[in-house]
Amino acid sequence: MTDLSSGSEQMQFLGRGGEDSDPEETAEWLEALDAVVAHVGKDRAQYLFDCLAEHALALGVESSRARVTPYINTIPRERQAPYPGDLELEERLAAALRWNALAMVVRANKAYGELGGHIASYASAADLFEVGFNHFFRAAAPGAEEGTGGDLVYFQPHSSPGVYARAYLEGFLSVEHLQHYRREIAGPGLCSYPHPWLMPDFWQFPTGSMGIGPINSIYQARFMRYLQNRDLAQTEDRKVWGFFGDGEMDEPESTAALSLAAREGLDNLVFVINCNLQRLDGPVRSNGRIIDELEAQFIGAGWNVIKVLWGSDWDALFARDRTGALLRAFAHTVDGQFQTFSANDGAYNRERFFGQNPELAALAAQLSDEDIDRLRRGGHDVRKLHAAYAKALEHRGQPTVILAKTMKGFGMGAAG
Ligand SMILES: Cc1ncc(C[n+]2csc(CCOP(=O)(O)OP(=O)(O)O)c2C)c(N)n1
Numbered sequence: 001m002t003d004l005s006s007g008s009e010q011m012q013f014l015g016r017g018g019e020d021s022d023p024e025e026t027a028e029w030l031e032a033l034d035a036v037v038a039h040v041g042k043d044r045a046q047y048l049f050d051c052l053a054e055h056a057l058a059l060g061v062e063s064s065r066a067r068v069t070p071y072i073n074t075i076p077r078e079r080q081a082p083y084p085g086d087l088e089l090e091e092r093l094a095a096a097l098r099w100n101a102l103a104m105v106v107r108a109n110k111a112y113g114e115l116g117g118h119i120a121s122y123a124s125a126a127d128l129f130e131v132g133f134n135h136f137f138r139a140a141a142p143g144a145e146e147g148t149g150g151d152l153v154y155f156q157p158h159s160s161p162g163v164y165a166r167a168y169l170e171g172f173l174s175v176e177h178l179q180h181y182r183r184e185i186a187g188p189g190l191c192s193y194p195h196p197w198l199m200p201d202f203w204q205f206p207t208g209s210m211g212i213g214p215i216n217s218i219y220q221a222r223f224m225r226y227l228q229n230r231d232l233a234q235t236e237d238r239k240v241w242g243f244f245g246d247g248e249m250d251e252p253e254s255t256a257a258l259s260l261a262a263r264e265g266l267d268n269l270v271f272v273i274n275c276n277l278q279r280l281d282g283p284v285r286s287n288g289r290i291i292d293e294l295e296a297q298f299i300g301a302g303w304n305v306i307k308v309l310w311g312s313d314w315d316a317l318f319a320r321d322r323t324g325a326l327l328r329a330f331a332h333t334v335d336g337q338f339q340t341f342s343a344n345d346g347a348y349n350r351e352r353f354f355g356q357n358p359e360l361a362a363l364a365a366q367l368s369d370e371d372i373d374r375l376r377r378g379g380h381d382v383r384k385l386h387a388a389y390a391k392a393l394e395h396r397g398q399p400t401v402i403l404a405k406t407m408k409g410f411g412m413g414a415a416g
């Protein structure tokens with residue numbers, strides 16, 4: 001960052017406090033930090049940055065960006081272990097699941113238009129679930145009988161079509177079940193939302209009323225610890241997983257017990273939040289950024305936070321971006337704009353996102369419009385998700401939340 005114009009451009013995203021009254025001075029501070037990163041390294045820069053932040057606090061100067069990290073993946077490419085699965089096979093399975101879920105919901109609604117089924121939500125959650133099913137959820141603790149002592153999963157309620165589709169593929173449900181989606185009263189069928197009273201052999205937890213899943217999963221994880229601590233049951237290796245929506249996190253119950261989970265050090269608990277930036281009737285935040293808000297909230301409550309925002313195709317762009325142009329662009333893009341970018345094609349994004357300045361345009365110059373179109377959000381990249389889940393399981397002393405950026409209706413195509 002050597003010229004003043006780029007310094008003041010950087011202020012655009014730092015400048016939540018208003019106008020920059022002295023861009024020249026701002027540029028000098030930024031240049032000093034750039035020089036430390038370039039010549040001594042990021043560790044030293046972080047040390048200096050932390051010292052400065054502490055000193056500022058002692059002077060009564062607070063940062064408006066406290067507790068929000070840059071809008072990138074928490075786990076960088078170089079710290080991501082190789083993917084242990086079969087990408088091609090898993091992709092084919094996922095496509096079959098998406099299709100079956102869609103077919104089940106569309107068929108039900110053709111017969112009874114009022115049945116609903118939130119198929120676009122499952123389309124956003126599919127990869128989050130599948131990485132769990134394929135690689136992480138355990139039906140039993142090592143050496144224990146199937147169905148005893150395994151993990152406990154709270155599923156995002158209205159994404160249940162995907163869980164039914166998976167159960168059908170595994171042979172747990174019949175075609176007749178799928179034909180009676182949301183019509184289970186008179187015979188074999190499937191209830192709308194997870195409920196162990198309605199489907200006792202299938203669902204473990206009711207999660208349909210938004211907010212009830214997050215708070216109950218925290219108390220469940222705490223109770224598992226209670227049983228362990230009193231030698232009433234062996235629960236040490238068991239995990240509680242919770243998949244929730246970003247809109248759902250606005251329910252008071254969703255966040256009511258977050259600090260309890262941290263105080264109790266519940267490292268047997270993993271939340272995965274499906275951040276598609278949408279709720280039922282509109283954007284979750286629109287003029288702000290829900291992922292930043294959630295990050296600040298969870299870090300403030302004492303959780304370990306892992307963000308999975310960008311898919312693997314972005315890695316090469318980040319690697320070529322020597323000036324931090326992408327980070328600066330993300331930093332002043334709000335959710336409403338992210339949604340517009342993701343709803344439009346490669347040509348639109350080249351013009352409107354990468355066309356914002358010459359540095360970004362240069363990054364996109366090597367990509368075709370199709371390449372740009374294929375740049376995915378991280379919640380649709382199983383490699384990024386796997387790395388995050390693995391890190392969450394390793395983490396000790398705190399519960400973990402994975403903020404996975406996804407797209408509502410991902411993979412459904414125009415017809416869907
Ligand atoms: C307490 C409560 N209020 C309303 C609903 C109806 N409802 C079902 S899904 C949904 C929107 C959910 O948005 P989000 O959590 O972001 O999930 P997404 O579909 O975007 O993945 C609403 C309002 C509900 N299930 N529970």
Ligand SMILES: [Mg+2]
Binds near residue numbers: 248274
């Ligand atoms: Mg949502």
